Amino acid sequence: MATVSVSEIIEQVSRFTSMKEEITRLVYEQSWVDAQRYIGTLGAKLGMNVAVDEMGTAILSVRGSSEEKSAITIGSHIDSVINAGKYDGVYGVAAGIVAVSELVRQYGQPRKNIQVLSFSEEEGSRFPMNFSGSRFVINQVPENMDELKDNQGITFSEAKQHAVSQLHETLSKGQAYEVENFTEIHIEQGPVLENQKKQIGIVTGIVAQKRFSITVNGQGNHAGTTPMSMRKDALKQAMVLIGRLEEIAQEIGEPLVFTVGEMHVFPNVSNVIPSQVVFSIDIRHMDMNVLQLFEDRMLAQIRQQKQDRLMEILVDCWLDEPAEKTNPELSALLDQICKEKNISSHVMSSGAGHDTQIMNLVAPTALLFVPSRAGISHSPLEYTSAEDLNTGKDVLKEFIYRLAY
Amino acid sequence: MATVSVSEIIEQVSRFTSMKEEITRLVYEQSWVDAQRYIGTLGAKLGMNVAVDEMGTAILSVRGSSEEKSAITIGSHIDSVINAGKYDGVYGVAAGIVAVSELVRQYGQPRKNIQVLSFSEEEGSRFPMNFSGSRFVINQVPENMDELKDNQGITFSEAKQHAVSQLHETLSKGQAYEVENFTEIHIEQGPVLENQKKQIGIVTGIVAQKRFSITVNGQGNHAGTTPMSMRKDALKQAMVLIGRLEEIAQEIGEPLVFTVGEMHVFPNVSNVIPSQVVFSIDIRHMDMNVLQLFEDRMLAQIRQQKQDRLMEILVDCWLDEPAEKTNPELSALLDQICKEKNISSHVMSSGAGHDTQIMNLVAPTALLFVPSRAGISHSPLEYTSAEDLNTGKDVLKEFIYRLAY
Incomplete structure (x- = not known):
């Protein structure tokens, strides 16, 4: 042999x-x-x-x-x-x-x-x-x-x-x-x-795994002529949201993993304020309840940002594996x-x-x-x-x- | 006539x-x-x-x-x-x-x-x-x-x-x-x-106008298997930087305008930690000294982030109009x-x-x-x-x- x-x-x-x-x-x-x-x-x-x-x-x-x-x-x-x-x-x-x-x-x-x-x-x-x-x-x-x-x-x-x-x-x-x-x-x-x-x-x-697609709708405008206080900048809103989600992930702690791997900015031109940003969220943990906790806090944060800034933020959960x-x-x-x-x-x-x-x-x-x-x-x-x-x-x-x- | x-x-x-x-x-x-x-x-x-x-x-x-x-x-x-x-x-x-x-x-x-x-x-x-x-x-x-x-x-x-x-x-x-x-x-x-x-x-x-291209180099990795504490997430670093730049713009105040209009994430896949993010910065003001003040503070922030996280952040100023x-x-x-x-x-x-x-x-x-x-x-x-x-x-x-x- x-x-x-x-x-x-x-x-x-x-x-x-x-x-x-x-x-x-x-x-x-x-x-x-x-x-x-x-x-x-x-x-x-x-x-x-x-x-x-x-x-x-x-x-x-x-x-x-x-x-x-x-x-x-x-x-x-x-x-x-x-x-x-x-x-x-x-x-x-x-x-x-x-x-x-x-x-x-x-x-x-x-x-x-x-x-x-x-x-x-x-x-x-x-x-x-x-x-x-x-x-x-x-x-x-x-x-x-x-x-x-x-x-x-x-x-x-x-x-x-x-x-x-x-x-x-x-x-x-x-x-x-x-x-x-x-x-x-x-x-x-x-x-x-x-x-x-x-x-x-x-x-x-x-691990259990959930993936979301988040869409933030702002208003595209000229980067030179629109004062900062009159903007609805979709990318800025997305940044605030992701920053807060990072904090939520840290509060919950490891072994939870949270990743924003994909991001699309529209129209994606250096002298135009972004009108729309679409990004992915990937969260994983052995305990589905931990994912649910993250999701609940994420949705609360999104509700608050929508009220504060009068912007539209859409959430689509497209993968949910136990x-x-x-x-x-x-x-x-x-x-x-x-x-x-x-x-x-x-x-x-x-x-x-x-x-x-x-x-x-x-x-x-x-x-x-x-x-x-x-x-x-x-x-x-x-x-x-x-x-x-x-x-x-x-x-x-x-x-x-x-x-x- | x-x-x-x-x-x-x-x-x-x-x-x-x-x-x-x-x-x-x-x-x-x-x-x-x-x-x-x-x-x-x-x-x-x-x-x-x-x-x-x-x-x-x-x-x-x-x-x-x-x-x-x-x-x-x-x-x-x-x-x-x-x-x-x-x-x-x-x-x-x-x-x-x-x-x-x-x-x-x-x-x-x-x-x-x-x-x-x-x-x-x-x-x-x-x-x-x-x-x-x-x-x-x-x-x-x-x-x-x-x-x-x-x-x-x-x-x-x-x-x-x-x-x-x-x-x-x-x-x-x-x-x-x-x-x-x-x-x-x-x-x-x-x-x-x-x-x-x-x-x-x-x-x-x-207004005077400057535009920059900022490149953040992190390390691409599996979004499921890499604990949060072991990541070099280029998008996360970019977010921290942009968040701080927003603050700097607010500290300086209107009529300065600051815009991130363009962003490219690599490899841009939902289950991969971003290895690289390239984004634009557009700043405008009548007073060139105000733009210089913003730029100085931006570069100081970048130096600090590079030290903190051991990531590479490159700055290219490609437009500078008086x-x-x-x-x-x-x-x-x-x-x-x-x-x-x-x-x-x-x-x-x-x-x-x-x-x-x-x-x-x-x-x-x-x-x-x-x-x-x-x-x-x-x-x-x-x-x-x-x-x-x-x-x-x-x-x-x-x-x-x-x-x-």
Whole structure:
């Protein structure tokens, strides 16, 4: 039986890219087909059973002796954002494959079935939908999925057909086992572990998230001829509001995160007073009540500003996702393993979405993080040291051992 | 000799537009040719001498009995911004023509030469240069003027040639008289006269103006995974800076105007912390020392923020125009005329640029305003009542009478 390291798999997959000079591997592109075929072929070489489902998720499994229908399940995704790093998603697939193959080599057949899922898509960077790989496994795909189009006008159905049929030329068609529980290991994509000098993050949940679009309507006018006291400056009002929201966020305190990432000013000309400003608000916290508290205070502030200045301020909440809590017993087991192995760990929530939140709808889940240098992700600068990658793989391996042997 | 009212001329010129459903009359477009030909033809019908200079400025003049070389000069411009109102520029040309033709009808030949200049261009809405009509009259055009291109790639020289040659088919070539003094009447383009319930603004000068581009460099990061305390949020820093600049502007007080009209956020995505924000600052005041005071305090604030947050903040001053003061004696005469006629007037500065500031480089000038409804200009909503238009014309007429008869 061949052997392979986590870093080798990550390096190999990083070469499958649609863009020279950068890593871009959108679902169902040729680079994606090549990457998923590599994963399937690697699993076969390592002696695992390999199948590819209708969505193109690769299932690398080892049959257990107990003849159950379900499997201890590990997984993450193989697709990337545009101009991505090497580690996001791929690390979880690589660590799962290496951990399982090492276990089989050391301890032989497990008691329970084990499967590693290399999900087809998680990022939502090609079609206006994300998590389609894990959604298919839990049988909860959106009704209109097949008709969704990418920005070239290609439908999800066409792209999928073309890509997955190529995989089925060399890899068997098949379906994932029923999921007994689901574990994902992922790079943190934030600076907390590095900052706290911890090797492993044990994630208790993925935060609830709300996004708003705020529109402030003032009155456009000549920047030279309109005295300051006679203005209805939409940008100035927006600034006052955002400044107050910053204060509210500070009053509530961490781990709440509050971000204004997007802003559009109209007409956006240096000598015209802005008539309209539209900006985004993104707030996240594990506790939905904290988000509600922020929202209530935000709305009170907006009501007050509208009265003070006779300006129109419109609020549109266009995203409202509940938190997903991982399984406390599985997290406790991870914590115990870290302690036994003298690996430093930090209990935290995830501010980013992961396949775990989808799998959590049907099964107990666990989620592990390894440090991201400077917290950078979705960038060519994304980096985690080989040592940290291996520490994560070792914790995952011990965890699978306890669950499946 | 025919008669015509100011409102009739304005209505007629407003029909010369390049865009259906809106008034857009950029220099040297066909609509501009038609408008300037109309002005020239109207002058001839009213018994004035008409010539068109190389730039396409129409010169409508009446020879005085004293045989001097110079002329009492009235003027404004015939070109418009994109999607303009009817009054900006055109009013000054119309009021000049009506005032002079009424004077000649009532009092016969003046002692001094009088000329009304319908300048070819002031707005700078087609080529990257403004005031080309008045600059040519004072013999101070930029060296590279002929090579400047519009956004279709047409050079200033080509466009001018094509348009002005059409005018010269029916109107004589000629040059303006030397300018003894220059008077312009214009809509205010601001809310002060309406607000103060005054019929006439007597303008003592055009403000000094500085414009800056400020760049704040922070660090882009994931909005979900980066704790608030570990962020370098460029937008947040920009907000703090702008908030403080608002305070500085208030401390200095009116008539200083301070405007942030333009803002660009990068990467401008709702779930990414802004890595860079670029915004404009526009400050204006009659006293350059006041602008310097604002700038000094701004730079001190920026130095402090750079130290506090270890962020890069870059300042680029890309426009620095001195104030232009109109002639106190001419203003005093205007004031006296208003008092005698029981017309309410307000002494003020202009926050917008006008041909007067160019003519002021070579001759004494006077500048008069009439009210703009709600201060709106550069918009189809631009409006001044026929009554206010006529009051302005009457003051201008009396003023020319005192100077030229």
